[in-house]
Each structure stands twice: as C-alpha cells, then as structure tokens.
Amino acid sequence: MRVFKMKKGNIVPFLRSLEEFGEVWGPVKKGDNYVYAHEDPEKFDLSALRTLIPAKKFFLPQKSTILKFKNGNWYTHSDCKKRVIFGLHPCDIHALNIYDEFYTRVYEDPYYKSNKEATLIIGLSCLPDEHCFCNLTDTSTVEKGFDLFFTELEDKFLVWVGSPRGDDILAKRSDMVEDITKEDIKDYIEWRKRRENMFKVDLSFTGLPEIVSASYDSDIWDKMGSACLSCGTCTMVCPTCTCFDVEDEYDIRADEMNRNRKWYSCMFREYSLVAGGHNFREARAERLRLWYTHKLVGFMSEYGDPACVGCGRCVVSCPVGINVLSIVRALTGEKNDAFWAKTEVKQI
Numbered sequence: 001m002r003v004f005k006m007k008k009g010n011i012v013p014f015l016r017s018l019e020e021f022g023e024v025w026g027p028v029k030k031g032d033n034y035v036y037a038h039e040d041p042e043k044f045d046l047s048a049l050r051t052l053i054p055a056k057k058f059f060l061p062q063k064s065t066i067l068k069f070k071n072g073n074w075y076t077h078s079d080c081k082k083r084v085i086f087g088l089h090p091c092d093i094h095a096l097n098i099y100d101e102f103y104t105r106v107y108e109d110p111y112y113k114s115n116k117e118a119t120l121i122i123g124l125s126c127l128p129d130e131h132c133f134c135n136l137t138d139t140s141t142v143e144k145g146f147d148l149f150f151t152e153l154e155d156k157f158l159v160w161v162g163s164p165r166g167d168d169i170l171a172k173r174s175d176m177v178e179d180i181t182k183e184d185i186k187d188y189i190e191w192r193k194r195r196e197n198m199f200k201v202d203l204s205f206t207g208l209p210e211i212v213s214a215s216y217d218s219d220i221w222d223k224m225g226s227a228c229l230s231c232g233t234c235t236m237v238c239p240t241c242t243c244f245d246v247e248d249e250y251d252i253r254a255d256e257m258n259r260n261r262k263w264y265s266c267m268f269r270e271y272s273l274v275a276g277g278h279n280f281r282e283a284r285a286e287r288l289r290l291w292y293t294h295k296l297v298g299f300m301s302e303y304g305d306p307a308c309v310g311c312g313r314c315v316v317s318c319p320v321g322i323n324v325l326s327i328v329r330a331l332t333g334e335k336n337d338a339f340w341a342k343t344e345v346k347q348i
C-alpha cells in the first residue's frame with residue numbers, strides 16, 4: 001500500500017477538488033451530534049468521532065424506491081448518485097466491509113452494489129473517547145475498504161492509498177502530496193502508541209460466541225427485556241445492522257405504485273409476526289437475544305468476525321443502557337452499572 005503525506009493546508013482544496021467526482025459529504029456538528037452533510041469542506045469537523053447515523057445510509061438509504069409501477073408496467077428505480085464520503089473512521093469502514101459481505105457475497109443486491117461503486121470512500125483517523133472499544137473488536141485500524149485513508153498527525157496528514165481509484169485521484173493532484181520520510185514514519189508510530197493508550201473500555205471479548213451461546217436460557221435476557229422499550233434505536237444507529245422491509249405505496253387515482261425499501265428493526269414487535277397472527281418473538285427478551293446472538297455468534301460462524309465494530313453508538317444511544325458492553329458484562333459476571341442488571345423482573 002502506497003503512503004504519501006499532505007500539508008494540513010491542502011486538505012480543504014483537495015476535498016473541494018473532488019466535487020468533480022461527485023458530491024463531497026463529510027462530518028459536521030448538528031446540535032449535540034455529528035452528521036454527514038454535503039457542505040463546503042471548510043465546514044467539516046475533523047475531530048468528529050461517531051456520527052449519529054452511520055454511513056450505511058448512503059448505501060442502503062433509510063427509505064428508497066426500488067420499483068415503480070406505471071401504465072401497467074414495473075420499472076426499476078434508483079436514486080444512485082456519485083458521491084465522496086470523507087471522514088469514515090476505521091470502525092465505520094470495517095462496518096461497510098461487513099455490509100459488502102452481507103449484500104454482495106451470496107445474493108448480490110444491485111441497489112447496494114451500484115451505490116457502493118458510485119462512492120469514493122475517504123477514511124480519517126480518530127482518537128477514541130470513553131465509549132469506543134474498537135481495540136477490543138480488532139477494528140481500530142483498517143487495511144481495505146477505502147480509496148484513500150488520511151491519518152492526521154500534528155503537522156501533516158499521512159495518506160494511505162487503498163484502491164486504483166484512490167491512486168488515480170492522487171496522481172491527478174500530485175502537487176498536493178509529497179513522499180514520506182523516515183521522520184514521518186517515526187511520527188506515525190508515536191501517534192499510534194499515544195492512540196492505543198487512550199482506549200478506556202476494560203472488558204474481555206475472548207470466547208464471546210461460546211459464552212453467548214451457552215447463555216441462551218440465562219435470565220439476563222428477561223432482565224433486559226423488562227427494561228427495553230422496543231424503540232429500535234440500537235438497530236438504526238448500528239453500522240452493521242442490515243434489516244429492511246419492503247412496502248407498496250399505491251396512488252389509486254393515478255394507478256401508479258412505488259415499491260419502497262426502508263430500514264426495519266428486529267426490536268419491533270411486528271418483526272416476527274406472521275400471517276395467522278403468530279409471533280415467533282413476542283417477548284422483548286426474545287428479540288434482544290436474537291439481536292445479540294446474531295451479532296456475536298451468527299455472524300462469527302458465517303463470516304468469521306462478529307458484527308460489532310466497537311463504535312459505541314449503541315452505548316451512547318440506548319435510553320435504558322442496553323448495549324454490547326452492558327450485555328457482555330452481564331453475561332460474563334463482570335461489574336455492570338446498568339439498572340436492569342440489578343432487577344429481578346421477568347419479561348413475558
């Protein structure tokens with residue numbers, strides 16, 4: 001993998017120049033959160049950590065029309081646009097690599113694939129806060145899944161080239177980058193050491209699939225179920241959650257129809273409701289167990305890695321403190337501050 005360096009002052013002109021490829025999106029502050037926005041790159045906040053909604057929204061939009069019915073015929077429909085997404089952190093890129101596995105390996109999703117191909121992915125390094133645990137999920141650095149990756153050091157960026165497309169982009173802007181020196185490598189190693197020491201979450205993920213599988217009948221799920229609000233926030237913010245629903249929107253006067261795909265959540269009661277009124281996962285405890293066994297066990301056996309990249313979004317978003325960390329602590333008997341861990345309430 002080739003590596004260059006870029007002066008800090010070149011980042012904004014560089015990103016502006018990428019508008020010739022497509023809309024340039026990056027992280028900006030909105031209220032208390034960060035979101036991806038199509039703004040002038042001057043407004044991008046390079047210190048942004050996790051965005052509220054992850055980058056999956058560019059590849060599997062929250063709602064999109066996939067088919068249209070008009071004049072008695074169905075037509076495929078796509079809102080695919082050429083875009084540049086700047087500011088994805090290593091965990092975000094790992095999550096997109098999981099999406100690639102899910103949406104292209106066995107059954108290729110043409111909408112996902114065209115959105116992915118139309119998007120330039122430009123990663124950016126980050127410094128963890130107290131909720132990040134990508135060091136424990138082995139996703140704190142990334143080797144594939146990006147076109148370019150910027151590591152921000154004190155006085156410069158190091159720029160990793162991750163694809164032939166990324167190589168072409170830098171070749172066209174060779175006046176903006178320089179070759180790296182031994183001093184740059186030394187600075188990078190120092191930065192890595194400093195970053196590694198910043199992770200605060202202390203938890204063992206070793207043997208997790210076995211522990212989760214063996215805990216199938218644990219009353220921990222009932223305790224969590226009695227606290228869970230079934231709001232679905234955890235699944236919406238999780239960068240590796242893939243579920244969607246398909247519904248038809250019929251305009252009876254025009255005799256036209258849109259077939260829409262929209263994000264859905266296995267935390268919703270209707271998720272496992274089938275014709276005839278039977279619900280396979282009526283209880284919230286059952287739905288929580290499904291989510292965590294799928295993420296931490298099912299994905300492991302199917303793809304070799306868990307579907308958690310340690311981004312901390314569920315940790316900061318769940319209103320009742322149910323998240324990967326509190327669940328692992330509960331299942332492994334470690335100290336757990338979540339209020340539901342201390343209750344004895346049974347969820348039906």
Ligand code: SF4
Nearest residue numbers: 238308309311312314
């Ligand atoms: S389970 Fe939580 S920490 Fe893991 S990837 Fe999903 S939102 Fe991030």
Ligand code: SF4
Nearest residue numbers: 228229231232234318
């Ligand atoms: S675990 Fe938390 S975020 Fe997820 S559905 Fe339950 S209450 Fe909502």
